[in-house]
Amino acid sequence: MADFGGTDVEAFRKEVREWVAANFPADLKGKPNPMAREERGSTPTPDQEAWRKAVGAKGWGTPTWPKEYGGGGLSPAEARVVQGEFARAGAYNPIGGMGVMMFGPTLLEYGTDAQKQEHIPPICRGEIAWCQGFSEPGAGSDLAALQTKCEDKGDHYEINGSKIWTSGAQWADWCFCLVRTDTKKKHEGISFVLFTMHQPGVEVRPIPLIAGSSPFCETFFTNARAEKKDLVGPLNGGWTIGKRLLQHERSGLTGAGGGLGSGGKSLETLAKEYVGLDEEGRIADHDLRTRLVTNVMNMRAFQQTAVRAMVEAKGNASPSTATSIMKNAGTQLIQERHEMALEIMGHQGLGWEGDDFKKDELEAVRGWLFGKAFTIFGGSQEVQSNIVSKRILGLPDLTQAH
Amino acid sequence: MAVLTEEQSMLRDAAKSWVQEKSPVTAFRKMRDSGAELGYDVAAWNEMAEMGWAGVIIPEEFGGSNFGYLSLGLVLEELGRTLTASPLIASGLAGASALILGGSDAQKSEWLPKIADGSAVAALAVDEGPHHRPEKVEATVSGGKLTGKKSFVIEGMAANVFVVSAKEGGKVELYLVKADDAGVKRTKLSLADSRGAANVEFNGAAAEKLNGGAELLDKVLDRARAGLAAEMLGAATQAFEITLDYLKTRVQFGQVIGSFQALQHRAAKMFTELELARSAVEAALTAIDNDAPDVAELVSLSKAKMGDTFHLVSNEMVQMHGGIGMTDAHDAGFYLKRARAAEAAFGNQAFHRDRYAKIQGY
Numbered sequence: 001m002a003d004f005g006g007t008d009v010e011a012f013r014k015e016v017r018e019w020v021a022a023n024f025p026a027d028l029k030g031k032p033n034p035m036a037r038e039e040r041g042s043t044p045t046p047d048q049e050a051w052r053k054a055v056g057a058k059g060w061g062t063p064t065w066p067k068e069y070g071g072g073g074l075s076p077a078e079a080r081v082v083q084g085e086f087a088r089a090g091a092y093n094p095i096g097g098m099g100v101m102m103f104g105p106t107l108l109e110y111g112t113d114a115q116k117q118e119h120i121p122p123i124c125r126g127e128i129a130w131c132q133g134f135s136e137p138g139a140g141s142d143l144a145a146l147q148t149k150c151e152d153k154g155d156h157y158e159i160n161g162s163k164i165w166t167s168g169a170q171w172a173d174w175c176f177c178l179v180r181t182d183t184k185k186k187h188e189g190i191s192f193v194l195f196t197m198h199q200p201g202v203e204v205r206p207i208p209l210i211a212g213s214s215p216f217c218e219t220f221f222t223n224a225r226a227e228k229k230d231l232v233g234p235l236n237g238g239w240t241i242g243k244r245l246l247q248h249e250r251s252g253l254t255g256a257g258g259g260l261g262s263g264g265k266s267l268e269t270l271a272k273e274y275v276g277l278d279e280e281g282r283i284a285d286h287d288l289r290t291r292l293v294t295n296v297m298n299m300r301a302f303q304q305t306a307v308r309a310m311v312e313a314k315g316n317a318s319p320s321t322a323t324s325i326m327k328n329a330g331t332q333l334i335q336e337r338h339e340m341a342l343e344i345m346g347h348q349g350l351g352w353e354g355d356d357f358k359k360d361e362l363e364a365v366r367g368w369l370f371g372k373a374f375t376i377f378g379g380s381q382e383v384q385s386n387i388v389s390k391r392i393l394g395l396p397d398l399t400q401a402h
Numbered sequence: 403m404a405v406l407t408e409e410q411s412m413l414r415d416a417a418k419s420w421v422q423e424k425s426p427v428t429a430f431r432k433m434r435d436s437g438a439e440l441g442y443d444v445a446a447w448n449e450m451a452e453m454g455w456a457g458v459i460i461p462e463e464f465g466g467s468n469f470g471y472l473s474l475g476l477v478l479e480e481l482g483r484t485l486t487a488s489p490l491i492a493s494g495l496a497g498a499s500a501l502i503l504g505g506s507d508a509q510k511s512e513w514l515p516k517i518a519d520g521s522a523v524a525a526l527a528v529d530e531g532p533h534h535r536p537e538k539v540e541a542t543v544s545g546g547k548l549t550g551k552k553s554f555v556i557e558g559m560a561a562n563v564f565v566v567s568a569k570e571g572g573k574v575e576l577y578l579v580k581a582d583d584a585g586v587k588r589t590k591l592s593l594a595d596s597r598g599a600a601n602v603e604f605n606g607a608a609a610e611k612l613n614g615g616a617e618l619l620d621k622v623l624d625r626a627r628a629g630l631a632a633e634m635l636g637a638a639t640q641a642f643e644i645t646l647d648y649l650k651t652r653v654q655f656g657q658v659i660g661s662f663q664a665l666q667h668r669a670a671k672m673f674t675e676l677e678l679a680r681s682a683v684e685a686a687l688t689a690i691d692n693d694a695p696d697v698a699e700l701v702s703l704s705k706a707k708m709g710d711t712f713h714l715v716s717n718e719m720v721q722m723h724g725g726i727g728m729t730d731a732h733d734a735g736f737y738l739k740r741a742r743a744a745e746a747a748f749g750n751q752a753f754h755r756d757r758y759a760k761i762q763g764y
Contacts, residue, residue, distance in 0.1 A: 268764050283764050290752075293759040295728060297703050304681035308404070315405030322681070325674040389666035393646060396661040 010077055016085040023054040029090040052094040056125035062104065069108070070121035096166070099130040100301075101122035103176050108243040110192075110233050119174075119194070131197065132249075133163040133177030133219060133244065140381045144187050144239060145177070147222065150179035157193060157226040159201070162218060167378065169204045169217035172197050177226075178242045181235055192238030195226035204394020211369035212352075249378045250327045265360065267292055269342045288343065295336050302329050324392050328384045331374040338368040348351060404684045408472050416453065418732050425486045440560040441598025442487035451520025456544065460502065464514035471625065475632035476493045482636025485736050487597050489523045490684040491633065492557035495690040496626040497524020500565040500576060502622055504612035511579065514564060525561035526626060527552035527579075527602055534749045536623060537616075541568035542606065547585070548577055548609035551601065558600025565612070566604065567619055571650065574616040577609035582710065595736075595743035608696035626700040626747045628686040631708040632686035632699075634744045635683045637678075638712040641719045641737040642672050648723055658739060665722065672715050679704075679711040699761045706754035709745040716741040 023314055024228065025047035037107060044052070049230050055061045063079035065071020074082065086093060106124045107116060113120030122128040139146040148161030160181060162286050169175070182189030197204070201224030206214035233241045268283075275283045283289035312320035341364045342349035349364055375381040389395040406414065425446055450456065458474040459464025465740050476494060481488065484585045499520050501510055501524075515523035530553055541550020555564070564579045564586070579586065583609030583718050592600045612618060635704040647670060649660030659665055686704035689697045716738040727734040745751065 118404060183697045234723060268762065272764060277764065281764070282759065289759060289764065290755060291764075293762075294754045295704060296762070297680065297755065297758055298704055301678040301682045301707050304676055304685045308684065312403070313404055322677045325670075325677050327669075327672050382667070384671040385667040386663070388670040389663075393666075393669055395646075395649060395666050395669065396658060398661055398663070 009081065013081050015087065016082055017088075020085050020089045020091060020355075021056070021300075023051070023184075024089055024091045025051055028092070031092065033092040033094060033096060049302050050058045050124045051091070055094050056127070057299070059124050061093050062100055062124045063106065063128060065104065065120070065124060069116050070124035080271070081297075089153065095124065095126040097129055098132055099128060102132065102245050102248045103130045105248050106230065106241060108177075109244065110241050114229070115232060116192075117189075120326060126174045128266040129147065129171050131166050131169045131172035131175050131219075132245075133175045133179075134246075135163060135165045136160065137164050140238055143242070144190065146178055146180060146190065148177070148179050150181050150191060150226070154183075156228060157231070159195070159221045159226060164207075164216075164218050164222045166204070166217045167220045169197070169219045170206050170214075175219075175243075176232075178238055185236070186237050186262075187239045187375065190238045191235055192232045192241045193226045194230040195224060199225060202226060210372070213370070231308065246379060259361055267344065270341060274344045274346065274348070288340070291336075292340060295333060297338065298329075299333050299337075302326075302333060305329070321392055324388050326380050327379065328388075328395060331381070334374060335371050338364070338371040342368050347397070350366070403680070404472065404576070406476070409469065412477060413469065413473055414476040417455070417477045420449070420453065421480045421486060422482050425481070425484055427484045427736065428486060430485045430596075430736065431733075434711075436503040441557070441596060442489065442560070446486070447488045449522055450488055451518075452571035454518075455490060456520045457498075457518030458494065458517045460494075460498050462513050464510055465518035466514070468497075471690040472684065475683065475687040478632040479639075480627050482483065482633035482638075483640040485637060485740055487493075488503060489525070489557040489560050489598070491626060491629050491630045492561070493517055493523045494523045495629040496526040497563070497565055498620060500524070500526070500618070500636065504576060504618040505616040506613065509610065509612070509726065513578070514655060516562075522562040522612065522657045523557060523560045524563050524565060525557045526622065527564045527566045528560070528623070529553050529555075529557045533671075534746070534753055536619060539567050539569050539574050542578060543568045543575070543609050543611075544569040546578055546609060548604045548608055549585075549607040551603050553601050554591070554747075555588075555597045555600050555602050558602050559590055559598055564602065565622070566609065568609070570611075575621070576612040576614065576618055576620060578612065579604060579609050579764075581606045583607040593743060595739040595741065597740075599748065607631065620647055623748055625690060625753075627705045628683070628701050630744060630747055631683045631704040634708045635680060635743070637740055637744075638679070638708070638715045639738060640671055641712075641715050642676060642733075644723050644733070645672075645715075646756060647718045659722075661665075668718060669724075672711075672718060673705075673712045675714060679707045681757055682707045700760050702749075702754035702758045702761070705749060706741065706751045706758070709751040709754070712741040713745060 028047055028051060034042070034044050052309070057065060059065065059070055060072045062084050063072035063074040063082050064076060064157065067073030072079070072082070102124060104120060107119055111119070129160045133148070134143060136148060148163065151158045173196065174194060176192065176194050178190055179193055180189055181191040203220040203222070205218045207216050207218060208214050209216065242384050271283045271288065275288065278284045283292065306326065309320040309322040309326070312322070345361055345364060348357060348361050351361050351365060353362065378388070390397040426439065429446065431444065432450060452494060454467055457466030458477065459471060461468050477478050478490065481490065487583050494517060496513065501513055505513070514524060517524055520569040530538060530540055530551060541548060541552065550568055552566060556559070561581045566577045566579050567574060568577055569575070577692060585605040587605065588600045588622045593599055649665055649669060650658055652659050682704040686700040689700045692702070719734045720738055723732065726732050749757070
């Protein structure tokens with residue numbers, strides 16, 4: 001492999017394989033990460049804790065992050081070896097969440113050395129859960145209209161206001177937050193601060209959603225406190241950092257994995273089971289078959305585009321324009337799949353709860369409803385189209401928001 | 403755009419500058435207005451052949467450069483941008499592929515050097531009705547003589563040799579038939595896209611079998627489809643860019659129409675589809691070069707995706723240009739017409755979606 005830097009890949013693979021064999025608790029094999037949505041909030045088992053600590057100590061949960069901050073310090077090729085060996089052993093990566101996906105990469109880029117020393121290692125060890133204080137009731141797609149006030153109180157900042165759609169706020173230890181530090185300017189009056197959620201001035205209320213779960217919260221700040229050292233970037237310079245963070249968020253939200261909450265069964269398999277095949281071996285509902293194969297083919301083109309964007313970024317030394325289309329293209333395809341899963345299951349795809357329905361069927365219903373969030377969060381479909389129009393196609397911007 | 407080798411970059415750049423200097427859309431318009439008998443400008447085709455484009459996939463020992471299908475796709479993409487008409491797909495791609503994959507040494511020696519230098523044109527004659535149904539073959543061969551009717555043969559009037567599908571003993575095979583054989587009768591078709599096509603009747607024409615049967619036919623068609631998809635990618639990309647320019651310059655209600663969100667989001671949608679289609683086209687051509695096991699499904703993906711995308715973009719091109727887009731003086735109509743003809747050639751979207759599903763087992 002070209003980017004392996006001369007290290008012997010097979011020797012490293014052997015090292016990882018032996019380490020996984022020695023450290024991965026056998027009873028966790030094939031189990032999901034307890035940080036994944038459904039399991040969150042429950043107390044981890046001793047084995048789960050042991051696995052998290054072992055991977056955290058190696059830094060292999062964040063394999064390409066710098067070693068000096070607790071990351072693995074590995075090359076992309078070595079990181080793929082670690083990923084491959086984990087998958088081979090049926091082991092999940094116990095290090096995850098918003099700290100890994102969004103905040104960590106952003107702080108590595110914009111934070112001071114002291115900020116990185118303080119906040120990155122606990123992320124690498126999976127000790128601290130982060131939440132994102134961005135959206136407000138009056139600032140959704142127009143995020144820069146945010147009003148949560150942050151005042152300089154001499155030795156600290158004081159924060160008043162409220163955030164909404166704060167994913168996982170009920171389990172979070174820390175918050176990375178966009179706040180208003182200048183009311184006279186819009187974009188240039190926003191700062192990026194960090195503070196602990198474990199303080200009297202922070203109140204969290206989970207919001208029940210149509211899918212029946214409450215992954216998002218309302219979060220209220222009443223004279224909440226942030227330390228001066230936890231301002232990231234310059235005062236009133238938070239918008240640039242927030243936008244960068246959103247890029248990390250969006251790149252993680254394309255649904256490229258194709259997860260459907262249908263017990264891992266493909267739509268084709270479901271269609272064969274629920275709808276059946278005709279005498280020529282085609283899905284018996286020909287209208288469904290056409291739409292199904294169209295989605296499958298578009299999904300493949302989407303995956304080909306993800307690969308192309310990666311290769312181009314590496315080979316052509318500038319970001320591929322293909323990246324800009326990924327969120328809209330991916331989320332739309334996933335939503336189509338959710339709809340089709342229910343259509344395939346027919347009345348069995350309407351169950352809310354109870355023993356009359358299989359686990360796959362109940363999950364498909366919840367997945368369909370939760371999936372409606374995909375084209376809203378992390379920059380709605382419409383905002384993404386605005387971004388493509390302005391940044392990539394060079395059309396005039398009438399919103400001035402991005 | 404894929405990451406290219408140095409040779410590929412040079413080839414693409416050469417094609418790009420030749421197309422822009424020598425073959426803008428005005429050249430296509432001139433060809434159409436002149437009622438060119440063959441549906442392309444022979445002098446321009448000779449220039450292309452001199453630059454080696456007809457021999458891109460042909461082995462060096464037979465006068466080509468053996469650069470592969472992705473390389474040929476790069477040339478076709480550039481030609482597609484300005485709708486440059488030529489027998490490159492019929493001859494330098496489909497005909498050459500049939501000979502490379504199924505020809506004997508003698509057949510290759512007879513035809514490939516001439517195809518590579520442009521002195522002979524080959525054409526694929528497989529369809530027998532209004533739709534691409536390569537498995538439905540009624541033409542037959544007996545005692546080395548081919549009889550049957552083939553329709554919508556691309557570059558059928560220009561061809562010196564036909565690659566014809568026919569059945570012998572109930573089995574589908576491909577045959578070479580010389581166009582000057584007394585048993586060949588061709589009728590020029592005048593199509594909306596002004597490109598060369600003919601219906602061809604074979605009445606006991608002398609036929610030489612190629613080696614490979616129905617599998618060879620499939621492989622040749624897949625190569626033609628992937629190359630055509632590359633041409634369509636170039637045309638659709640150009641149609642989009644022309645439209646985008648118009649959105650930035652046309653003023654109504656005191657502002658450029660590109661400032662209207664209704665049009666911006668449709669432009670973003672077109673861009674998205676073009677990016678996805680580009681990935682599919684490049685992946686199909688690369689798979690052919692690598693002789694990958696999933697060539698058939700990747701090619702069907704590319705042709706279907708490109709068919710939908712070119713259709714979308716060419717229709718939006720007319721709509722977004724408004725009245726001017728309806729005039730013959732504007733180029734939008736050329737792209738709209740070409741999109742339709744290219745969709746129908748070698749299988750439309752419905753054909754390739756059905757094929758993809760069958761390959762996947764449903």
